[in-house]
Amino acid sequence: MKPCPCTSGDSYGNCCEPFHKGEAPPTALKLMRSRYAAYALCLPAYIIDTTHPQNPHFSHDKIKWLQEISTFSRTTEFRKLDILEVEEGEKTATVTFKAHLFQKKRDVSFTEKSSFDKVEGRWLYRSGHLFVPSR
């Protein structure tokens, strides 16, 4: 049983894999977890597909964007995801989390409050607000 990279404690098959294979995550929290897992597994197309077109990081240069996400995934160790606060609404939601990340043994962990919008039945990552880096 392969543990899910989102560190939920569940198996990948029971957790984020169905979303990576095309199922729509039923909640913003599940979308958020599956995006973390997609970064950990280097699935840049999933990150792009779940980013709202009005997100400041949204890029129309998809090839360059794919490469940037891949580079980030390959050079980062995704140790743990802590969910700190969740507010789920009908069409909008926020998830505050701490991502425990390392690059070349350097702690690059961060805490973010992410906003999500539901567009045509699918949750999309709208924007993120970074907190002061916690080291």
Ligand SMILES: [Zn+2]
């Ligand atoms: Zn998962």
